[in-house]
Amino acid sequence: MFLLGLTGSIGMGKSTTAQLFVQEGCALWDADAAVHRLYSTGGAAVAPVRDLFPDAIEENAVSRARLKEIILADPTALKKIEVIVHPLVGQDRAAFIAEAAEDIIVLDIPLIYETGGEGKVDAVACVIIDADTQKERVMARGTMTLEQFEVIRSKQLPADEKAARADYVITTDTIENARRQVQEVVRDIREKQRHA
Ligand SMILES: CC(C)(COP(=O)(O)OP(=O)(O)OC[C@H]1O[C@@H](n2cnc3c(N)ncnc32)[C@H](O)[C@@H]1O)[C@@H](O)C(=O)NCCC(=O)NCCS
Ligand SMILES: Nc1ncnc2c1ncn2[C@@H]1O[C@H](COP(=O)(O)OP(=O)(O)OP(=O)(O)O)[C@@H](O)[C@H]1O
Numbered sequence: 001m002f003l004l005g006l007t008g009s010i011g012m013g014k015s016t017t018a019q020l021f022v023q024e025g026c027a028l029w030d031a032d033a034a035v036h037r038l039y040s041t042g043g044a045a046v047a048p049v050r051d052l053f054p055d056a057i058e059e060n061a062v063s064r065a066r067l068k069e070i071i072l073a074d075p076t077a078l079k080k081i082e083v084i085v086h087p088l089v090g091q092d093r094a095a096f097i098a099e100a101a102e103d104i105i106v107l108d109i110p111l112i113y114e115t116g117g118e119g120k121v122d123a124v125a126c127v128i129i130d131a132d133t134q135k136e137r138v139m140a141r142g143t144m145t146l147e148q149f150e151v152i153r154s155k156q157l158p159a160d161e162k163a164a165r166a167d168y169v170i171t172t173d174t175i176e177n178a179r180r181q182v183q184e185v186v187r188d189i190r191e192k193q194r195h196a
Pocket of ligand 1: 008009010011031032035064067068071078081082085086089110111143144152153155156
């Protein structure tokens with residue numbers, strides 16, 4: 001079993017590329033999706049977030065809209081939320097890995113370098129696209145203001161630094177190109193595993 005970390009800056013194409021790995025027969029665990037589960041009604045992050053930021057709770061779930069307002073108003077808020085969320089995300093990931101049967105498990109982890117996660121995987125693939133396209137794509141989603149996008153981006157390691165540290169770099173200019181690169185990565189890993 002091979003653990004491949006998939007990372008990249010906000011809006012550079014992690015989720016889209018992750019689905020291309022699934023189409024090549026890889027299992028996928030998604031850190032952002034784990035956060036969604038943790039924030040939803042009954043999720044393990046709801047009570048600890050409520051203790052710190054009661055205004056972030058709506059109908060017994062963590063409201064991302066409220067959380068974004070809080071993060072924008074309070075520069076220390078995101079760090080406090082991360083202290084709650086990241087250990088819970090780690091537990092979710094460990095449970096997934098223990099269950100998976102595929103030969104390659106892709107772990108979609110936006111903050112793999114920022115959180116020291118690279119030591120827990122066998123290799124890292126990083127998606128990359130130029131900064132103008134990144135901004136256009138994030139703004140086109142309509143889920144964040146430019147200011148919110150800049151806050152998040154400023155907390156992330158620069159994209160070129162991530163790419164320089166990664167074992168594989170996937171350019172997300174078109175889907176077809178990204179798919180070819182994903183197939184190449186999968187072929188390389190399966191080849192190496194055969195010789196291991
Ligand atoms: C800031 C929040 C409310 C924004 O929610 P929203 O639904 O608008 O965006 P989403 O969760 O899809 O995040 C978009 C992208 O922002 C980036 N991002 C999210 N959290 C962080 C963070 N703490 N530091 C840096 N980048 C981050 C990631 O690239 C992510 O893919 C939300 O991301 C959050 O609660 N983050 C804290 C938890 C966390 O650290 N998650 C990161 C994965 S473990
Ligand atoms: N290879 C590609 N070719 C063309 N468009 C792409 C490609 N990959 C991603 N995109 C587009 O870029 C946008 C962002 O992609 P995606 O949601 O996969 O990014 P992400 O890195 O997962 O984002 P986030 O960090 O915010 O979770 C989407 O609109 C998607 O359609």
